[in-house]
Structure formats: C-alpha cells, structure tokens
Amino acid sequence: MVVAPPVETSAKTYDCREAYSRTLEEMAAQDKRVCAVINDSVSSTKLKKFKELFPERFVNVGIAEQNMVGVGAGLANGGMVPYVCGASCFLTARAMEQVKVDLGYSKWNVKLCGMSSGMAYGQLGATHHSIEDMAWTRIIPNLTVIVPADPLETEQVMRYSLRHDGPMFLRISRVPVPKVHDRGYQFTLGRAALMNDGDDVTIITNGILVARALQAAKLLEERGIFARVLNMSSIKPLDSDAILKAARETRGIVTAEEALTAGGLGGAVAEVLALHHPARMRMLGLPDVFAPTGSAEFLLDHFHLNAEGIVNAALDLLGAKK
Amino acid sequence: MAESSLKHLQQAANLTRIRAMSMTHHSQLGHTGGDLSSADILTCLYLGGILAVDPEKPYWEQRDRFIMSKGHCSGAFYATLAARGFFPVEQLKTFMDPLSMLNGHPDRNKLPGVEANTGPLGHGAPIAVGAALAAKMRGEHWRVFVLTGDGELQEGSNWEAAMTAHHYKLDNLTVIVDRNRIQQGDFTENTVQLDPLPSKWASFGFAVREVDGHNHEELMQVFHSLPLEPGKPTCIIANTIKGKGVSFAENKPAWHHGVPTREQLLLAAEELGVEVPW
Numbered sequence A: 001m002v003v004a005p006p007v008e009t010s011a012k013t014y015d016c017r018e019a020y021s022r023t024l025e026e027m028a029a030q031d032k033r034v035c036a037v038i039n040d041s042v043s044s045t046k047l048k049k050f051k052e053l054f055p056e057r058f059v060n061v062g063i064a065e066q067n068m069v070g071v072g073a074g075l076a077n078g079g080m081v082p083y084v085c086g087a088s089c090f091l092t093a094r095a096m097e098q099v100k101v102d103l104g105y106s107k108w109n110v111k112l113c114g115m116s117s118g119m120a121y122g123q124l125g126a127t128h129h130s131i132e133d134m135a136w137t138r139i140i141p142n143l144t145v146i147v148p149a150d151p152l153e154t155e156q157v158m159r160y161s162l163r164h165d166g167p168m169f170l171r172i173s174r175v176p177v178p179k180v181h182d183r184g185y186q187f188t189l190g191r192a193a194l195m196n197d198g199d200d201v202t203i204i205t206n207g208i209l210v211a212r213a214l215q216a217a218k219l220l221e222e223r224g225i226f227a228r229v230l231n232m233s234s235i236k237p238l239d240s241d242a243i244l245k246a247a248r249e250t251r252g253i254v255t256a257e258e259a260l261t262a263g264g265l266g267g268a269v270a271e272v273l274a275l276h277h278p279a280r281m282r283m284l285g286l287p288d289v290f291a292p293t294g295s296a297e298f299l300l301d302h303f304h305l306n307a308e309g310i311v312n313a314a315l316d317l318l319g320a321k322k
Numbered sequence B: 001m002a003e004s005s006l007k008h009l010q011q012a013a014n015l016t017r018i019r020a021m022s023m024t025h026h027s028q029l030g031h032t033g034g035d036l037s038s039a040d041i042l043t044c045l046y047l048g049g050i051l052a053v054d055p056e057k058p059y060w061e062q063r064d065r066f067i068m069s070k071g072h073c074s075g076a077f078y079a080t081l082a083a084r085g086f087f088p089v090e091q092l093k094t095f096m097d098p099l100s101m102l103n104g105h106p107d108r109n110k111l112p113g114v115e116a117n118t119g120p121l122g123h124g125a126p127i128a129v130g131a132a133l134a135a136k137m138r139g140e141h142w143r144v145f146v147l148t149g150d151g152e153l154q155e156g157s158n159w160e161a162a163m164t165a166h167h168y169k170l171d172n173l174t175v176i177v178d179r180n181r182i183q184q185g186d187f188t189e190n191t192v193q194l195d196p197l198p199s200k201w202a203s204f205g206f207a208v209r210e211v212d213g214h215n216h217e218e219l220m221q222v223f224h225s226l227p228l229e230p231g232k233p234t235c236i237i238a239n240t241i242k243g244k245g246v247s248f249a250e251n252k253p254a255w256h257h258g259v260p261t262r263e264q265l266l267l268a269a270e271e272l273g274v275e276v277p278w
C-alpha cells in the first residue's frame, strides 16, 4: 500500500484518454519500439496526432479485433512494443482467445488499451458496455490488469507499461473524472493507494469510482464514521496485504466497481478474504444482469454506484441506521 | 413497377430518413450516414412487400428473417419497423432514453421484429447462415436476408460465414452489402481495401449482383429475382452514398456518427421533401 492523500477534488473534470494519448506520443518520441494498432477509428482511440507524428509506426487493421490483437503479438515478436487500442467491449470480447493464447500464454509484450470501458457507452446498449472485461482479463495467467483513476495515474500507468516486460490490459474510461491524485503520487504495480485513512470501514474501488468513494467517505465522516479508501488500480497483481490489513483493522469492506461484481474487483477481494481472513463485505457493481440503456451517469446511479450508494452499503455493513 | 408504387416507396424512404435524423437529434447520438445510405434498401424489403413478415405475429415461424447486421444504424431500422407496424411510430421518440426499448443497438428481447442483437460488427452473417440452415433442415421455405456494412466486411466472421453458406448451398440466403465506401474513420479503401469486392464474393461461391442501392426499381427487380442462381447463396452489392439525400452529409466520413442540429434537421427535411416529425 502506498499512502496517497487525494488532491482537493477539482470541479474540473478530465477525459483520461487525453492523458493516455499524450503520454503514448511522448513515449513513442523517446522509444522507437513503441507503435500503435487500432481498429478503424483514430478519433475514438484519440490517436489522430500519433498517426500524424509516427505514420510508419501506426497500423489500422480495419474493423477486425481478432486480427488486431494477433498483429500486436506479431509486432512484439518482431521487437516492437505495440499498444493495441480499441473500445474495450470489442477488444476483449471479440479477441478473447487471442488475448488468452497470443498474450497470456505466449507472454508477448503487448499492451492492450481498452477504451471507453465500463458503461461509458451507456445509451448504445449492452453490446457496447464493457462490464465483463474485468472478470475476463483478470483470470488470464501472465496478464497484468490496471484500471487508472485519473489523468495523472493514467499517465503514470502508461509510462510504467513501457518498463514492464509482459502483456498488460489497461482499462481507460472516457467518463469525465476529477483529479484525485496529487503530483507527488507514484503508481506502483501491485500496490493499492491509500486515499483516505480510517478504521471503521474500508472502501475498495478504482477507476472512475474513486472520486465517488472519496465523496462517500466525506459523507460518512459527517456521521462520525471513518472510512478507509483504497484505490485498487492494480487489479492484477492485487495488493493482498492492503486488503488483509483492512480486514484486520476495520469492521468490513465495501467494494465498488463499474463492472460485474462476479469475477471483478469484488470477486478478487472476496477471494483473498475467504482464504486468509474472512470479513464482512458488501459488493457494489452490476449483479448478474446486462445494464439497460441510458447515459453513463444514469446507469451509475441506477446501480447505486454513487456516493449515496456507497454510504448506504457501508451503513448497512456496519448495521447502522441509514 | 408502377410509377405510383415507386413514388410511394420513395416517400416512405425519405420519411424513414427524417425520422432517423430526428431520433439522432433527440438523443444526440446515432449514425446518420449509414441510416441514410440504408434507408432505400430497408424500405424496399419491408414496405415493398419483399419480406414475408407479419407485425401482428412477429414470431410467426414461417416468416422471412431479416437480420440488421449493421446494428449501429438502428435509427433507420427502427423507423422502418415502426412504418411496417411492428410498434407505434410515436415510440421512436424514446430513442436511447433511459430504460427505453429502443437501445442504441437493437435488442430482440425488447423489440418485436428484431431478429438478433447486433451492434458489434460481424455477427449478422453467421446468424443468417444458421437461420437459413434451419429452414433447410426443417424443409421450410422461409428466406433469410442480412444487411451488412462494407467496413463491417473487414471482420473475418463474415468470410467464415460465407464459406459455410457456400458449402451448404444456401440459396435461401441473401447477403446485402451497403457499399457506401465509408466506415467510421475514413473511406474503406483508405483504411483496409475491400475491392475488388464483387469478385471476392463470387470466389466465395456466391451469385453476385451489383445494383444502385438508391434505385428502388433496381432494388425491387433484384429482390424479385432471388435466388440469382439455384443452389447458391446470393450477394447483392448495393452501391450507395453515405448520407444519401442530405447534401451536407453526403459522402462525408464525419457524418458516420454526425448529429444534426435543429437547423440541419429542417434543411434535411426540405431537401427530402418531407416534414420534420417532431
């Protein structure tokens, strides 16, 4: 666990895809092995500028995700470091066997950037939601899985990915988020960031929900309940130590994720607890359903993935009045 | 075809166009370019009497199956289904609203008349092959139509399905390609080349015909001559214009998912010779 007190939550919000593409351009300028592979659209992957700057290191395979991941593995075979970027729903679902065999099993050094993950494409319907990607990617041996929370963490995760030798899945949302990390924060693989300390209850979350968890902690504090908030951006490897410490030091754990809880962050935390230190838990996320249609904001509220929902889950877990 | 029926179809297609654009304006999301390029094909199939479907009995077993593989063009598809009577035209106003049955991409569990949940490209053709195989297995006479985008054909699943269709001699299957030559980010031939597309399909064992996908007479004529060759699946390459009928949207990649302003909606209606519905 690394201690990372949040910055004063800014009113201004950011699309983390900006930080990802800017960092990728910088990395490509410094390292000639860096290249990008996309499926059709440069705009949804924010790689228009990358294409202009490095046309010879930019590959558009067309609308063909299986091909895209396989081509990534081949580029890695040839000594390049490919960033394979596409909407998370198609990148994972369509190319899952390539992810399993060409990345996980073969250990090719390919970086998958799953864009607009979770329910970012709310109105487009369940085909375009990527709520399964956490469960699918997390179970693939050798695949590192990271969900950054804000622009700074996105930038750090991108830089880290180039130093990391091995396949990775980075989940990058388009849902606007405030900054939650201070300039001094340093992303560390396999380490959760302690965003808020407390010993009544622990909230474990990541991605676009970190800001909401911090709001929930504030609301709980007004009731005299002190919540520990962990940003578990590193889903795999997971920070088991931080989870077990939380289980020992607080009265229970609430997980909150923009994904199916089965197999996702909730599932991952539960696996650690069940084996080493059974603890009371509440899991927020999607139960065993496809989401209806509606904007991302609407759907997050619909599934109680907001400050109020997290507060209620914590109160319920503590047996306190709502 | 009689002059009057052709006129009627043209009017219906343009109504579908403006309805689709109004839906996209309403939700501020949608796929205008592909809605407009496919409107004539959809209109001929559903309102020109080609598809044997019954809105009163959407799950009638003997029905012809139409699969909208380019599910992102739900605007034109929903507007056509409503015009054919599968649900009230009024309902189009709920496009992509919270909890609406009119998802951004069609959902068969929510909307009668939808055969398959599409949206991820490259799903329609294999499903169509299965539905055509089922007709053969059961000795039934329904036909299966699938409409794909052209960019969509970059997905390998289409070609896997094509080989199956040829192998099983599925002459009850017709693949229609909306050949508007534009995909999401650019022209298809600047992205990943598809040409020579007709000979690709022919080499996969299909009877192929190229038509003007906006000429109702040509479309109706080819639909009436199916199968083009007994014992072979058919591929109709409908040469179309993305954004057809609306000058500012025609042949412009940016209008793939362009959203019209109110002013643009009014201008489009004027060019199409129809009223803005709401």
Ligand SMILES: Cc1ncc(C[n+]2csc(CCOP(=O)(O)OP(=O)(O)O)c2C)c(N)n1
Residues within 6 Å of the ligand: A039, A040, A041, A063, A064, A065, A090, A094, B031, B033, B034, B035, B037, B070, B072, B073, B119, B120, B121, B122, B148, B149, B150, B151, B152, B153, B178, B180, B182, B183, B184, B242, B256
């Ligand atoms: C598997 C998959 N990958 C990517 C997308 C994103 N996408 C939606 S529409 C589209 C372009 C489709 O182009 P085309 O098939 O030519 O359709 P049209 O021009 O008729 O709209 C893309 C890439 C998708 N829907 N499914």
